[in-house]
Amino acid sequence: MHRLIKFVENPLLNKHLERQATSLEMGFLDPSSEDFEEAPQIIVAELEHSQAINRIIDWKRRWPECYVALSVSELDRERWIAAESAGADLVANRGALPRLLRDKMKLLQQGDSLTKQKLRLKAKAVVNSGDGLVGRLPDSPEDPIAVFRMGNQLCAVRDVCPHAGFSLADGEFDPVSGSITCPEHGSRFQVCTGERLRGPADYPLRIYPALSEQEEIWVEIEQEA
Ligand code: FES
Numbered sequence: 713m714h715r716l717i718k719f720v721e722n723p724l725l726n727k728h729l730e731r732q733a734t735s736l737e738m739g740f741l742d743p744s745s746e747d748f749e750e751a752p753q754i755i756v757a758e759l760e761h762s763q764a765i766n767r768i769i770d771w772k773r774r775w776p777e778c779y780v781a782l783s784v785s786e787l788d789r790e791r792w793i794a795a796e797s798a799g800a801d802l803v804a805n806r807g808a809l810p811r812l813l814r815d816k817m818k819l820l821q822q823g824d825s826l827t828k829q830k831l832r833l834k835a836k837a838v839v840n841s842g843d844g845l846v847g848r849l850p851d852s853p854e855d856p857i858a859v860f861r862m863g864n865q866l867c868a869v870r871d872v873c874p875h876a877g878f879s880l881a882d883g884e885f886d887p888v889s890g891s892i893t894c895p896e897h898g899s900r901f902q903v904c905t906g907e908r909l910r911g912p913a914d915y916p917l918r919i920y921p922a923l924s925e926q927e928e929i930w931v932e933i934e935q936e937a
Contacts, residue, residue, distance in 0.1 A: 714738050714753055714754075714817075714820055714821070715741060715750060715751070715752045715753045716733065716739070716740045716741065716752070716753065716754045716756075716817070717740060717741050717743050717752045717754070717755050717756070718740050718755070718756040718757070719743050719755070719756070719758070719761070720756060720757065720783070721758065721761075722758065722783070724806075725758070725783055725806050725809070725810070729756060729809075729810050729813065732810045732811070732813060732814040732817065733817060735814070736814070736817050736821055738817055740756075751774070751777065752771075753820055753826070754778070754780075754813070754816060755771055755778055755779070755780050755781070756781045756783070756813065757780070757781075757782055757783075758783050758784075759782045759783065759784045759788075759791060759792070759803065760784070760785060760786075764795065765791075765798050768795060768798040768799050768800050769798045769799060771799075772798070772799035777826075777827065779801045779826040780799060780800050780801050780802075781800070781801060781803075781804070781809060781813055782795050782800050782802070782803045782804075783805070783806045783809045784803060784804070784806065785806050787805075790874045790913075790915050791915065793870070793872075793874065793915065793918060794874070794915035794916065797870075797906060797915075797916060797917065797918035797919070801826070801828065802816075828934040828936060829935050829936070830932050830933075830934055831932065831933050831934070832930050832931070833849055833852055833857075833930065833931050833932075833933060834930055835848060835849050835857070835859050835928075835929040835930070835931055836848050836849065836850070837928075842861075843860070843861050843862050843885065843887040843890075844861065844885040844887065845858060845860055845885065846859055846860065846861045846866070847859035847866075847868075847922075847929040847931075848871070848881055849931060852931070852933065853933065853935065854870070854933055855870050855871065855872050856870070856871040856872065856879065856881075857869065857871055857920060857931055857933075858879075858881040859929055859931060860890070860892065860903040860904075862887065862890040862903065865904060866923060866924055866929060867903040867904040867919065868919060868920040868921070868922035868931045869892075869901065869903050869906060869918065869919050869920070870917055870918035870919075870920075873894045873896065873899055874908075874915040874916075874917065875894065875896070875899050875911070875913035875914075876896060876897065878894060878896040880894055880901070880917075882895055883895045885903075889902065889909070890902055891903065891909055897912055898910065898912075899911055899912055899913035901913075901917045903917075904919070905919065906918060906919040920932060920933055
């Protein structure tokens with residue numbers, strides 16, 4: 713028995729999701745019971761839901777292995793990134809999502825895992841003996857990434873301000889709060905948690921695991937297997 717759950721209000725999306733599941737002789741469980749005894753394997757929801765980002769964070773905290781997929785009806789790139797930063801495994805347009813999910817359902821049916829592949833990327837070092845910017849990955853397969861040192865910790869963030877897309881790497885770093893201030897309009901973020909401390913940006917920053925090995929800085933990203 714597969715554990716697929718959807719929190720979807722759009723009738724057309726519901727219909728297409730049901731159709732894809734039925735074509736694989738699978739089905740969605742009743743979403744009214746969130747207190748599942750076993751962790752769900754796939755959760756589908758809509759990014760337009762006002763609590764979508766908080767719900768993603770909660771689901772991933774409770775069930776880290778669960779594959780969380782979100783549909784979007786309007787292109788809002790920063791909300792899209794915020795959903796991925798919160799842990800969503802797939803964000804796709806409403807029309808494309810059922811077909812993309814079918815591939816995942818098929819993997820489950822075959823007994824395969826939906827866990828993503830981890831990729832380690834080497835950062836270009838930035839000369840800095842103190843806290844602040846120590847590495848950059850301008851050409852990562854994702855968006856550019858900046859790495860900051862704060863005490864003994866390395867913290868990597870998506871180097872794109874959620875307000876208007878400018879680079880944060882050259883902004884002002886505050887070693888006391890571990891925050892970076894966007895050089896364009898002053899949004900501020902904590903670099904180790906990605907938390908938005910001040911607008912005008914509306915969303916937090918995506919963060920990545922980072923580590924130092926043999927004097928090189930490495931950042932880990934996840935990609936579909
Ligand atoms: S681009 Fe960063 S605050 Fe506007």
